[in-house]
């Protein structure tokens with residue numbers, strides 16, 4: 276493990292460290308890092324934090340190079356990692372030389388920036404939060420967590436490696452979309468004549484455009500199960516508009532009302548995007564009011580359309596480039612279900628039957644599901660620390676990410692996309708940031724409430740376990 280705190284370099288302080296509340300974060304992607312920032316800012320007492328991840332990476336840029344062709348799909352104004360300072364990302368950008376030299380750097384709040392720039396910002400904010408807390412011990416462990424379980428004397432055991440485990444007072448699961456494997460490995464010489472990108476969302480469109488721009492492919496087939504392609508953001512940022520009257524409490528009613536309000540906004544020239552932004556502020560309440568059958572209907576039929584068509588939007592210049600590439604014949608869109616991806620092509624099914632599409636290069640950008648079937652999440656459920664949600668996409672959580680498991684809250688949090696079955700939009704940057712702050716204050720209060728008696732038993736057992 277790498278120790279990151281001055282406390283750890285002093286042998287006599289090792290004892291003090293054992294007395295501290297122990298917190299684990301499993302996963303050091305975007306969610307794990309902002310959780311750490313929130314804990315460093317929000318937990319008032321000294322504590323000992325261990326962050327596990329064998330492949331830490333903020334995946335909002337997903338290997339995209341720093342260029343104008345690879346922009347994030349959220350505006351600068353929506354990407355602050357400090358909920359108390361909404362303009363924090365803009366202020367950070369204004370201090371960066373590369374941005375100051377950019378003649379297009381006007382209206383910074385409304386701009387779209389490359390994912391790598393955002394990653395730099397998040398890491399810098401993490402390092403600033405860390406340097407502000409010399410009373411906190413932070414350890415980075417480059418290991419994959421294999422299981423979690425209840426510790427016999429209270430708290431949670433985190434298992435990694437073959438037999439190793441540590442006891443923690445609280446554990447934050449931030450494993451998002453899992454350890455992830457690349458599917459786009461091919462030895463075909465570039466540019467390939469025939470590339471396939473499976474998926475019809477913003478990720479798929481970004482990859483298709485990048486293949487063409489980088490000269491990696493001369494033609495790309497996009498395979499979308501709904502045939503819908505992402506819509507554009509407005510040029511100037513759209514605000515939030517709420518349709519008159521309350522939103523109907525049924526799924527069908529809500530969608531009809533939204534469609535009507537969006538059509539009206541288009542006619543009035545104010546754009547449907549503001550209506551969708553307004554809807555997202557109310558989505559949590561609508562979701563909570565739906566019956567289990569309606570939620571599962573949403574997952575089966577409407578989610579792919581909502582995800583790719585309305586929720587995630589393309590920067591206007593990307594949208595233009597996509598449609599230009601389609602009209603020039605550089606991108607072909609097929610409506611089909613991808614049944615199987617092989618090294619030399621893809622098996623698809625359409626209304627008329629099965630078909631094999633040969634390809635020199637295939638990239639899988641379909642809607643990613645969360646890591647719910649991984650050994651670590653399965654073990655939390657088996658241990659009674661957490662419960663699967665009824666949609667089977669994640670873990671049942673409250674707004675702060677607390678896993679309200681079969682036996683109540685026991686110190687386990689499932690952060691970010693792991694809560695997608697309980698909280699709409701919890702895979703989006705602003706919503707994750709808010710959740711991590713709520714989690715930090717909830718944990719702070721909970722640590723106060725853990726009886727001193729239990730804490731003493733736990734600490735003495737930790738000492739004997741870690742030697």
Ligand SMILES: Cc1cc2nc3c(=O)[nH]c(=O)nc-3n(C[C@H](O)[C@H](O)[C@H](O)COP(=O)(O)OP(=O)(O)OC[C@H]3O[C@@H](n4cnc5c(N)ncnc54)[C@H](O)[C@@H]3O)c2cc1C
Nearest residue numbers: 302304305306334347348349419420451452453702703704
């Ligand atoms: C290309 C792209 C662009 C995006 N653009 C935007 C945007 O513009 N605006 C927006 O709001 N959102 C955007 N998002 C979505 C949002 O950023 C994601 O929801 C978020 O990145 C999810 O982060 P995460 O850390 O929860 O999950 P992940 O990124 O999947 O990270 C999970 C981490 O956990 C680790 N891990 C997994 N299993 C284990 C284990 N057993 N033990 C230890 N570690 C483990 C993995 O190695 C990984 O590092 C984008 C996402 C992508 C992919």
